[in-house]
Amino acid sequence: MENWRSSAHRLLRLCSNHPSGYRFSRMVRKSAHSEVLCRHEGAFTQIQPPILQKKRHFELYSHHLPLRWVIGKTPGTQSRYFCFMATKIERNSTFAQLNSDDISYFKKFLGEKNVIQEEDALLAANIDWMHKYRGSSKLLLQPRSTEEVSQILKYCNSRRLAVVPQGGNTGLVGGSVPVFDEVIVNVSLMNNIISFDKVSGVLVCEAGCILENLISFLDNQGFIMPLDLGAKGSCQIGGNVSTNAGGLRLLRYGSLHGNVLGLEAVTANGEVLDMLSTLRKDNTGYDLKHLFIGSEGSLGIVTKVSILTPPKLSSVNVAFLACKDYFSCQKLLLEAKRKLGEILSAFEFLDEQSMTLALNYLEGVRNPLPPPLHNFYILIETTGSNESYDKEKLEAFLLGAMERDLISDGIVAQDIQQASSVWRIREGIPEALTRAGVTYKYDLSLPVDKINDLVKEMRNRLGNLATVVAYGHLGDGNLHLNISASQYDDAILAQIEPFVYEWTSKNQGSISAEHGLGLMKANKILYSKSPLTVQVMASIKKLLDPNGILNPYKVLPQSMVA
């Protein structure tokens, strides 16, 4: 193992000028709607105004559409276009327009200060994190209890006022902001921890609890949340559940469908569905809570959550490895699952192009491995209860992998600083992409053995037009496919779409691994779901929200739910 040790020392030397670790002291901003923030695949980084300008140009003008079509507030019947592939949306004319009687009604039971009409506050709530989607809502309501949420929805449903549920507003697909003039219902004030049972590890809390606050609360109790996201400083557990957030711990702890034990949700007509079980086992009837997990607020507003939390484990180890080909990456994943089994907590990959970007554009980042560059890099993290056992287990696994020629080189981080530096490479790629130019970004799930096939095909299609950069959560089959170019160009886009969706569909992949459909991909659902299942979804939408007031224009094609 001496080879590994010396590599690790090399890492330490090279990293001596690094900023403090990224993953272990990640910069996360709270409620920073008014700040210039850019989010990619779970990591937030503050970006400079010039870059933002370039980004806005991309996001808002990529189809050479005049600004007014995109974020302008045109009265009456409106139409809007959104990149990448333009989608025309018209306001549902069955929805009522807000009037002064409505405002008076809300003020009566919510109180003046929780019925928000100020322009600045509305501006922040009308725009998403990426500044890509912008609604024109004139009203933001902040209920303090489930009963108030119920009363709001009951009224809105009877009046046919459309509603957009909003948590931390950290979504990436335009799901959490109005499209037109929907009433924004933000549950931020419902942020109480209701109970925590140290024996079972079950936490019950209100939907507005910020994820990071829950993580801190649990840390004091010796537990962790089964999910962790770059957006944790702002995102709320109700939003996490409503979007079935994936994040960094999915490989180890599984999805929210497995970890959420219970929910309370309010349906469009104001009925409160009490599904707030705290039990690991409960086979009494249909498990309705799963309908609300990942339905992006279109079936109901989640108001309380019960979640199973794992105990906190003290030992974390990180290795950064090089593989000569994608087949070796796959074999390594198999071996890691088998040999590291119960302690494996991350298996991330990046390709040579990703590494090149990181080295060229991320300040202070150095390659922990000597040149030349390798075709693929794998980041493995283990989390367990005994540091020396875990370290030895990891090293034995690595020795075996080297003997089988699965890895060409690698290092094991010797402390948190080194581990942070390694994570910085992986998590810094989105930032590097932003600095390198413009990016066409795709968040795809694919069978692990197909991932590199798509990357290769995309490179063939694009030739010298753009650079294809591939990285992601290989352990979860989640590819972040990024096409980097100097500027947006319809010729490039035409080579990517709809090819990327069609290829993903043909290979039984998902066009949204963890970001959801929102407004951006509502009309693309058929790439990943069969027409019959989408019809059933639409029937369920109509059953639970007959007037379609909840988060309209999102998740499902408008034509199927109108």
Place this chain on the structure above:
Amino acid sequence: MENWRSSAHRLLRLCSNHPSGYRFSRMVRKSAHSEVLCRHEGAFTQIQPPILQKKRHFELYSHHLPLRWVIGKTPGTQSRYFCFMATKIERNSTFAQLNSDDISYFKKFLGEKNVIQEEDALLAANIDWMHKYRGSSKLLLQPRSTEEVSQILKYCNSRRLAVVPQGGNTGLVGGSVPVFDEVIVNVSLMNNIISFDKVSGVLVCEAGCILENLISFLDNQGFIMPLDLGAKGSCQIGGNVSTNAGGLRLLRYGSLHGNVLGLEAVTANGEVLDMLSTLRKDNTGYDLKHLFIGSEGSLGIVTKVSILTPPKLSSVNVAFLACKDYFSCQKLLLEAKRKLGEILSAFEFLDEQSMTLALNYLEGVRNPLPPPLHNFYILIETTGSNESYDKEKLEAFLLGAMERDLISDGIVAQDIQQASSVWRIREGIPEALTRAGVTYKYDLSLPVDKINDLVKEMRNRLGNLATVVAYGHLGDGNLHLNISASQYDDAILAQIEPFVYEWTSKNQGSISAEHGLGLMKANKILYSKSPLTVQVMASIKKLLDPNGILNPYKVLPQSMVA
């Protein structure tokens, strides 16, 4: 640790006359409908005719009802009573009666031999494992493909012929047998493994695959199923999914809602819903598969399953410990989760009364710990990838627990034989109960800190009338509450029901932790679910099965879906 070692040696000595281990060579029968079998909490044991007679007496006559009311086949409008609390059910008169044209139609596309009308075969398919429920179906269909299932249901729906989906028929709540003359659709012939991906660990197979066959298949690949049941020799994966089977590995690997990645299901009108994703991450629309997990075949017939399988780990350790009080059991669970964390795979408990029964009624079972008896016993199992590390970790945990006075005595099994002997005590309790007399059995989920409160209250209520025996999956909050008596007595029953359901309900428990509702508890769902959620369930039932032909009389109260 020498104390533990010597205890283990004592176990070895005492166990020298044992039959071979129970858990590691569990006796499971395949398709043994015609044999005298009795199943309790996941374990099958062959019981002697005299005991069966007593059992039948209990199950069929406990309300002093004449046999004809219970299993008799009375023509026309029928009514039936089932213990414990009698439930009157009438045949839904909107359902058609089978005629010769129907038979001819089915024979045309299923072939003669898959349209079964022979009395013996029908008898087996009409009776459940426990011989507690018996239907009077005249037709058993055995489709060979999804298309055939679809064609059957399309026809039955158009004709309003009621259908009961059947897998291995190992359910315990009367969910898998007809109540009246429903057509039985058994998917046993659909038993192909479709694919297995060693990199992702995703298995795709047909619904009729027997669980044990899947376990064997995966074993050869170095993987395991994330669920394991006593019924594995007969139960089928489609049935497991349809009933959201819990089993022995839930503590470690979680429920099927987390592990099932995709499903194919046929709805009542014959439509095939393709939800057969093999992806860990897919956030494109409502995750409909969860509706079919645990809905007991009342929303559709599951025809294919995609499931995430964990890699097989080589090291298994077992400890058997004594605790002086229930509070210590809870603290021990907390410590085990924290210290054993990633390797903890079982945390089972039994009380003094359970141990007394095991010692008195199970042949060859000896107490591995010296007298006197302790108030509680805990069985801890770890499963990991490195035997020496895991053993040391377990012993360090035990030492800490002893130092904190959480455990009064205990042993660590030194080999599989010893581990089997310890498991035999825990898993033999249902058998011991059967030998001791008659049993009122309740499968409950409760917050862990409430479990012993119910046991104590039950003891207070019953006094000398009966013996209260408590054991179960403490790590999952699953109590198997058993009231043991010399004979059935309405005075005892009146002390138990509805108290046990009311108490469970009041304490946010579930009246069915893992067995489902079936016919037995369809009318008791409101003890565990709110009226509004049950209404939504009924609406979904009507949406997906407007004629109510799928598994009628089960899961939901008849009055809500008629």
